[in-house]
Each structure stands twice: as structure tokens, then as C-alpha cells.
Amino acid sequence: MKLRSLLTILLAPLATAAAEPAQGLSVTFESGDRADRRVDRLLALHVPAGQPATPWIPAGAFKARWEGSIDAPVRGVFSLWAETSGKFRLSVNGQPALEGAGTKSVQLNKGPNAVVAEFESDGKADAFVRAGWASKDFPREAFPPTALSHTGDEALAKALRLREGRALFANLNCAACHQDAKLPAKGTGMPEYGQNAPLFAELGAKFDRAWLTRWILDPASFRPHSLMPAVLNGPDAEQQAADLAAMLTQGAAPNATPAADPALAPAGAALFANLGCVGCHRQPDAKGDDALGRLPLAHVRVKWRDGALKDYLLDPAKNWPAARMPHFRLTEEEASQLAAYLLTKAPAAKLTAKEGDAARGAGLIAAAGCLNCHAGMPATTQPPLAKVAAAGAKGCLSDGAAGRGRAPAYDLSGAERAALLEFMKSDVAAGLAADVPAEFATRNLRALNCAGCHNLDGRVSSWKKLDEECRQLRSLLPPKEHVEGEPVPDAPVPALTWQGEKLRTAWMTEFIAGRVEDKPRWWLIGVMPGFTHHAPTLALGLGQQHGFGPKDPEDPKPDPARIAVGEKLLGMDGGFNCITCHDVGEKEATAVFEAPGINLALSAERLRKGHFHRWLLNPNRLDPETKMPKYADGDGMTQLTEHFNGKAEDQFEAIREYLNTLKK
């Protein structure tokens, strides 16, 4: 009885939490007799012809149904709109609101309004939907993620668990050891599936041998939730790890402990703050738990051999294309400063390990399964997938050492184990066979920790939350007078929320890959690091989440007269004087230190047409902190009546057409 009441108390908050609304809309997909559920950030989708809408739905005709609510800021009339390729219906508070593409005025209540939206694609052409609203207070926009919510149910929770399990199965490389002839070939299907672990290259020159032994024994003790399991677990594990470490470091010169120049450390500390390393990593001398779950770096001094840490920072993906640590395009000097900071602050405790025998290690490396992940060697000795899937919470999925037997140990939470079990109960091979970029983006925004540096859907980035820690790191350097034109540390990093509708896919791909030479916001001290491996699918997927494909419609043939007006409107002589803040090509802004803007010559390459207009009509609506002025009033008119009778959209379009002629 007592236990029962205790349980009721413990479980009560959980039960209500499950019914609490969460951000985004719940969506159900159907195709033939197949159905699938997920949560969408926006009321939007883009599914290219011949591709599936979700990994569990076949390509071709499908239906989608979004449910949830839209939170209106006030009670009043809103203009709802939709753009779509297929059959679309939107109802609000139980009343039909939109049928097909178009716009309609609808009364909304203050607070949540129930929405149901249905879409049908015949599967023959690219399918898309984009829907949103406008009001007297703000111009036409997609429904913002912060205004959308849904309440979950068990079927949705199950579909989300299935997705989580699938991502874990692929990232943790379960199929490297548990094989099945039906599994997709490597390099096909879900992108994270079948990726090799880091190449074993010059390990002896990079890593301390005692560290390597301890890593093999228990990777999670250095990197919580490591993708690599502790493979060795018998009574000889310590000796076997030492043998493997001896084999992997064979031929390397005796250990050279890293020498760090303490004089460079303060500059490195400032870089650690200014480049946003703090968003993903704890400081090397940090103690206790970390509320943000950042990766520890306390072991760098005992791990890396002299010079190797700097080389790693210069190219973290050198031996592992799928690495999550991004590429910062550091200079040699910056890499030396960062390495000096990390090595001087990290504890210098000496690790101990048994002496190993390289020959024994060579005999073990294939048998232990190391090469299944690290070199893509086919599994031979481990049980096949079908057997493992039927076993339930045993072996690698057992909670604790008791039921594990000789199976590897991953650092998994209970929820992760449950998710893996859910996925293993499903048709694993079919689940891995296909993927959709929109879901790839959802998964990898999280896996790559983009929110370490960027605000997203109303949530504040770790970097922003760490302002105080950053100030302390910078304060190790002597204070410096700010020189105009030099970047500053506290300028805001752009939010990720609207990037999928803002940036053209081609430019975004190059930018996320770290291949764009120019830094758009020269006034910002941080840089966007490169995620080369993930960039193309991330950019494609972010666009899809907002209902956009990779190709924007061609612009109409430019009209020279309009272009001339556009050029005038940009300038100070009878124009809006945009050039006070914005460089335009080689021409520098005239009063730039007020509120610098991005070089407008980049606009044509960067910005989708719809977003260009949305931004100009009301910059504050998109970024409440921006200093860019609003030129249009609530009726879409500007103060310059000389052109297009003062109609803002026509004037802004003329500016855009002029900017299109400036492609850099």
C-alpha cells in the first residue's frame, strides 16, 4: 500500500508531462496500407518526385495530416495563406479555412487555436506545402515554430522512439557486427548507416600508449556517450587492451609528452570563447557536472603526444570524414594558441597501463571486432541480426554487466536502450533502406549540436547562455581598446530558425561545408565552422522543412528601367540610404559602425526571393534585436512616393532586381 502511494506520487508528474503540449505539429503520413507519424517544426513539407515522404513510407502518392494548435498573440482577424503543389485543406477551430492554395481572412482566438491540415500528393511531381499567416501587425510569414504546438499520444511517442532507435542503430554501428543479407549495402540508405569509424592512422605518433589502453577499455570514461563501445570485457581485458595498444602504436618513437608554451595560453583561452568552442566543450580544468552536457577535454594532456593536438585542431576530419567536431579553418598560430591553452589547463596526471605485446595484439584486433567498425571488415564471429533482434534486452542491450556475457558495452541511457529495442522489433533492413533530408536535418541539428552556437525556434544557444564564462576566458588577455572596424565578441550570432527559407540551397551547402571564403558578418568575432561531410544533406533538409526544394524559380527577365530605380532606392539621393550600413560590392558603407549589415552584393546568391521581401517588410518581426530600420508601414507603403506610388513591395523588388545584377 505504502509502495503504491509512493509510486502514484512518483508517476503523477510524468503522466501530466506526457500530455503537456510540445512545440511543432504532429503529422500522420499515409500511403496505401502504410502509416507513419512524426513532429514537424512548421506546417510545411517538400518531397521530391520519386522520393519517400518519410523513411517508413514508400515513394509515390501519399497523404499527410498535421494536427495541433496555432497560438495567436491576440483575438482578431488573421489572413491565412497556403502555397501547395497538390490538394490541401486547412481547418481552424473545426471550421474550414483554406481549400487549395490562396489566402483567406479568418478569426482567431487569443491563445491556442486547433488546426488540422491535410495534403494529398499524386506522387508524380515534386510535392510541397507552405502555410502561414499575416495580420495588421506583421507581414505574411510561415506559421512560426514558436506558435505551433501539439499534444502527443502513445502512437506518436512510439514513432519518435523508433526514429531515435534507428539513429542509434546507425550511429553506433550495430550492423558492423550483427549482419543480415537484407541490410542495405554500405553507402546506400540512411547516410549515418554503414559509416566507418576513424581510420587507424599513425596512432603511435598521436596518442599516448597508456591513454590508448584505457580508451580501448572504456571509451565513455573519456567521452560520455561515445559511439565506440567497451569491446573487451573478459578477465583478460586489461592485458588485451594493452596488447592492442602496443600493436597500434608499434614503431612509434618513445612517448614525447606534450610541451605547451604557457605564454600562448591566454590567447588560446580567448579563442576558446570567441570561436564558440565553449558551446560544445567544457574547459579542460572544469569540475563537477555540466548542465549543458558539453564534452569534457580534461584528458587532452594525457592523451595527445607533442604537436599532435595542434595538428588535430587544424583538420579534425582528417582520418574520419564523419567526425562531428567541425573544421574551423584555423591559422597555424590560432591552433598553437588553442593547443597551448588546452594543454596548460588540463590536469597532467599520469595514466598507468600494463605493458602490452604487439604480436598478441595483432592476433586480437580482428577477433575483437575493432576492424568491423574501423575498417569495414565483415563480421564473422558475432550473432546475426535476426538472432539479436529476437533476444530483447540482452547482450549489448542489457542493463548492466550481468546479462551482457561477452557482448560489448555501450554507454546507453535507459531511454536509449528502449529506443533501440523498439527499432530492433521493427523491420530493421527496411527502416535503414531509405532516408529523407528533412529528417536527416532534424537528427543532425541535434547530433552536431548546432544549438551550441545558434538560437533555434525560440531556444537560446549554449554559447549565449555562457556569456559569463566567455567573459572570464577573455579576461586572461590584457584589455584592449576597441578599434573601429574590428570584430567584437558580443555581436549576435544569427538564429537558425528561418535559415531553411532564407538561404538558397546551393549557397547554404557551400557555407555549412566551410567553403565560402568571405565571412558575411565581418563584425562578428565568431565564424561558422565547416561541417563538410554533412553539409549537402543538411542544407537540402533545412529547405525541405520549410517547404522548399533546392531550385528556386527563375527570376523574370530583368527590366532595365526597374533596375535603375532599384539602384536609386538603395542610395542616399532620393533613396532609402541602405548604403549607410551595407557595403555593396566594393563600395563600403558610409556610416557602417552604427549597425553594420551584410554586403548586399551577396544577396542574389544567398537569399530566396520570399525571404528578402519578408525581411525588408519588417526586419524586427524576424529579429527583434536587429538595428535594420523598417521602411514599410502596416499597409505596405513607404515614405518614398515617387516610385511605384510608394508601394513597398514593388520598390523592394526593384532593389532586389538591381542587386541581382551585382552577382559577385
Ligand code: HEC
Ligand atoms: C563489436 C561487435 C558488436 C557490435 C558493434 C554490437 N554488438 Fe551486439 N553483440 C556482440 C557480441 C560479441 C554479442 C554476444 C554474443 C554472445 O554472447 O554469443 C552481442 C550480443 C548482442 C545481443 C544479445 C544477443 C543474444 O542472442 O543474446 C543483442 C540484443 C545485441 N548484441 C544488440 C546490439 C546492438 C543494438 C548493437 C548496437 C547498439 C550491437 N549489438 C552492437 C557484438 C557486437
Ligand code: HEC
Ligand atoms: C559543434 C560542436 C563542437 C564545437 C563548436 C567544437 N567541437 Fe571540438 N569536438 C566536438 C566533438 C563532437 C568531438 C568528438 C570527436 C568527433 O565526434 O568528431 C570534438 C573533439 C574535440 C577534441 C578532441 C577531444 C579528445 O577527446 O581528444 C578537441 C581537442 C576539441 N574538440 C577542441 C575543440 C576546440 C579548440 C574548439 C573550438 C575551436 C572546438 N573543439 C569546437 C564538437 C565540437
Ligand code: HEC
Ligand atoms: C561499434 C564500432 C566500433 C568498434 C567495435 C570499435 N570502435 Fe574504436 N571507435 C569507434 C568510433 C565511432 C570512434 C570515434 C569515437 C567517438 O566519437 O566516440 C572510435 C575511436 C577509436 C579510437 C580513437 C581514434 C581517433 O583517431 O580518435 C581508437 C584508437 C579506437 N577507436 C580503437 C579501437 C579498438 C582498438 C577497437 C577494438 C578493441 C575498437 N576501436 C572498436 C567505433 C568502434
Ligand code: HEC
Ligand atoms: C561554433 C559555433 C557554431 C556552430 C557549432 C554552428 N554555427 Fe552556424 N554560424 C556560426 C556563426 C558565428 C555564423 C555567422 C557567420 C557570419 O555570418 O560571418 C553562422 C552562420 C550560419 C549560417 C548562415 C546564416 C546567415 O544568415 O548568414 C547557417 C545556415 C548556419 N550557421 C548553419 C549552421 C548549422 C546547420 C550548424 C550545425 C551543423 C551550425 N551552423 C553550427 C557559428 C556556428
Ligand code: HEC
Ligand atoms: C541602420 C543600418 C541598416 C540600414 C540603413 C539598412 N540595413 Fe539592411 N541590415 C542591417 C542589419 C544589422 C542586418 C542584419 C544582419 C545580420 O543578419 O546579422 C541587415 C540585413 C539585411 C538583409 C539580409 C542580408 C543577408 O544577406 O542576410 C538585406 C537583404 C538588407 N538588410 C537589405 C537592406 C536594404 C535594401 C536596405 C535599404 C532599404 C537596408 N537593408 C538598410 C542594417 C541596415
